[in-house]
Amino acid sequence: MGAEPTFPKGDLMKGKRGLIMGVANKNSIAWHIARQLHAQGATLAFTYAGEALERRVRPLAESVEAELLVECDVTDDASMDAAFASVKDKWGELDFLVHAIAFTDKSALEGSFVANTTRQIFKDTMDVSAYSFVDAARRASELMNPGGSMITLTYLGSERTVPNYNVMGVAKAALEASTRYIARDLGPRGIRVNAVSAGPIKTLAAAGISSGKHMFSFNRLASPLRDDTDPRGVAGAALYLLSDLGLSCTGETHHVDAGFHIVGMPDEGALKE
């Protein structure tokens, strides 16, 4: 990554308290979102997945005056119980949730989807990358009042086939469908639920995908904006959806990908660097 991105300051999130799930390091999409929300006055809590990551996440959380930092493995009910109990003890209520979590076995992110997706890999990928949002949304909603808002992070590999994305694309399709069903269930309580579909961004998770370099250059060259996806745009979309700017918007999958998703066929010659 180049220079550290900066985020517009303001008070769109003033008085709002939210939980950020999915920061692994300073390149994490959830961290860009957290910085944008903090710059707009939000009070934050973070989860981290395991001791090794705590060392990276703690200084980041401290730099945005986070009020809570708690371990959470989304595949473990006891860990989810404890994390949400900590949020309840600390604040009693919650205004927003950011879910930016996905994982699959590296062996499933290369080659043939049909050949490489074992039953266990399919189940585990679905559990971490799709069910965890259903579970977190239910728990978060118990702490939310009308006006609450939550988002998850997805990718175009849910709608179209992308080389090597494989089972993760299937999990993202389930995540997006889950977003719509959660939005339907929580809508009558005044809680909004949306997904941000980001184009490729250099993070730990993206590094696991074979031919990631091709993915980045194809997205850049074929997209209408002829550019990489800027994490500030993803953070801006999160701010819109989580603040009152996003009133009346729910169940949506909002693309932030330099327009790549609208292209059926790139311009002649566009794919030459």
Ligand SMILES: NC(=O)c1ccc[n+]([C@@H]2O[C@H](COP(=O)([O-])OP(=O)(O)OC[C@H]3O[C@@H](n4cnc5c(N)ncnc54)[C@H](O)[C@@H]3O)[C@@H](O)[C@H]2O)c1
């Ligand atoms: N990087 C991209 O190009 C891109 C594009 C679109 C969508 N996304 C999505 O954005 C989200 C965040 O990914 P990222 O790219 O910032 O990468 P990242 O590696 O920084 O974040 C992934 C996070 O998932 C967490 N996680 C994995 N297994 C977990 C578990 N069992 N319990 C709790 N947490 C667990 C990791 O600790 C990490 O914080 C993911 O859902 C990813 O699919 C990424």
